[in-house]
Amino acid sequence: MAEKSASEYRGSIHQQQKELMLDWYQRLDHAAETGDPPTVSMMISGNCVELLEGFGAIPLYPEVNALQLAIRHQSLEPILAAEEMGYAGDNCAYVKADIGCMLKGITPTGGRLPKPTLVLCNFVGCNTYVKWFEHVAAFTGAPLYVLDVPFLRGDQPSQADIDYVVRQLKEVVLQIEMLTGRKFDYDRFRQSVAYSSEVEDLWSQIKHLAKYSPSPFDAYFDAITLMGPLYVYRGKREGVEFFRAALNELKEKAQAGNGIYEQERFRVVVEGPPPYPYFRTFRDMFASWSAVAVASTYSTVGGLWEFGFRHDPKCPFESVAMHMLAQNVTNRNYLQRYDQIRRYVQEWKADGVIIHFVKSCRLFSAGQGDMRDYFTKQLGVPTLYIESDLEDPRYFAEAQTKNRIDAFFESLEHAKHTAGHAVFERSR
């Protein structure tokens, strides 16, 4: 990110994070030139990145490319290119930005991106994934494999669901063996699953640090920064090292009573992806009220670990399947998401919930009106509902968004002093 918000956490892990991500992009650039290492396009949500380690392959994340573009204020050009080609205004703008980039030869860092060895659609929850990856495969000419991951219908997936996904994962292994001519290294895969489990444990501990008051980091905005290494390096030693350092750094901060503001005034839970094209502006709207996000659902898109789930090297295939089926926010149902947010509000001691409706993303946003009702009317939790987009800058109305956020915090402030009609002090 080029610009820094006043409230942004920048410890030594920030620099390490940058280096790790740069290194990943360099490896992708190298792969574009030499074909090595093999690369597999996949989605962030509940993926099976550990499988790639068995081939020494690395992931290619169209979503990360799209959000990187947006955060650098470069998403509109590819979106328009895709629309010119016929993509509709209502299509997910992540898809349009990604396809537009292919059409225009744009990459977020300026380096090259390889033609993937395999386009692996790890379909969990969002059916846009399927169409998106069909198009990626068509544009790149790479082979496509669509994993069919059933929705989570009950609290836990059935054994039949798990077996069904495991069978497909094994099929993917055969596919990659065929495409790369490399033999799948089961031990390396199992080791990767073990690394993931360690990373998940560290990440979960970091998330729980936000229970401190003041919270040592923002579990929405700063968590997003940490999510890069989480997705790219989850099943690797580097990931374990990075998250161990991050935990130590943040734990020290928490124990010393250092928050991200001189005085933390509000604690909120944020639901929904951020408006990446206005990431900093959006963050500043929270910062002007010294409001910190103590938890967020978006940071559990890749995996839901703060409530206990870990990958298990004793049964690597099954635990990857379990993760895909049940342990990421996108494949779970709405009531489970309500419950996740409710726990955040209660256990992380939040003053309210902020729902960011994203026009692009039906998966996240359909039903958020009811969610708002549930929290305000049934639980009595102050809840703000705002709308824009995660990728398309045309849907962000700065004055309107700020107005709603200001009004929300004014009302929280007022609630703290109901008896006395306090006039709200706000930093200007």
Add this chain to the structure above:
Amino acid sequence: MRIAAGVDVGSTQTKAVLVGANGDGVNVLSRSLIDTGANVRRAAEKAFDECCQAAGISQSDVGFVVGTGYGRYNISFGHTQMTEISCHARGAHFLCPGTRTVIDMGGQDAKAIGVGPSGEVLDFVMNDKCAAGTGRFLANAAEVMGLGLDDIGPLSLRATRPVKIATVCTVFVESDILSYLSQGKRPEDIMEGVHLAIAKRTLSLARRVNIEPLITMTGGVARNIGMVRALETVLGQKIVVTPDAQFMGAVGAALFSLEKLGESFESGVWRDHAVSSGN
């Protein structure tokens, strides 16, 4: 007497209000209203200036100024800013004690605010990013019909068979109206259709906060009696409208200013007050 001001810079009009507190309680001293126009900063200055003149005081007599409305950050002389959501709730609580729901309809915003027993905002919802269901929608409809904004309300009260306006789009409503005109529908029935369309949209907005009596309507559109009646029809409840509902945001801002000066008070009444000459 301590004097405080509220300036509400809206998308269409800018309102200023002065309030004063002495032993008797809190009075509204004066108010002014001007078109916002392109120069927001100047509009705020002018409204404030006129308001002071109407009260016969100098600007330096005003102890504190709170700015509100979309242009609040452009008020160079303001001491602090608050959103119009808090201000409308505060103003309505003061002038219409017992208010539990505020329906505010302005030039490009429609909002519903749940108000607590001490005038605090409990919950609020606003229209999304388009102008459907706002003053702009009514203004467009009036223009297509060749009617003045002040005429459409009384006219619509004469309707006997209101037409159905399906669209809530501020632009597409024109073609709906033109087609009804070409079918020979009566202007009052068309305008009543327009009012009902907005009222229904506002109702679905307002339902998202708990609609509880007393319901007070604020904002410029509250001057339109047709809109008030249409809202009452769809809500099935009475709505309270003060004669100067469009000043409610500025009143709330002025009350917050007064609190800032250390005054505390419960509620008041809209007393006789000086009126500026307007534009």
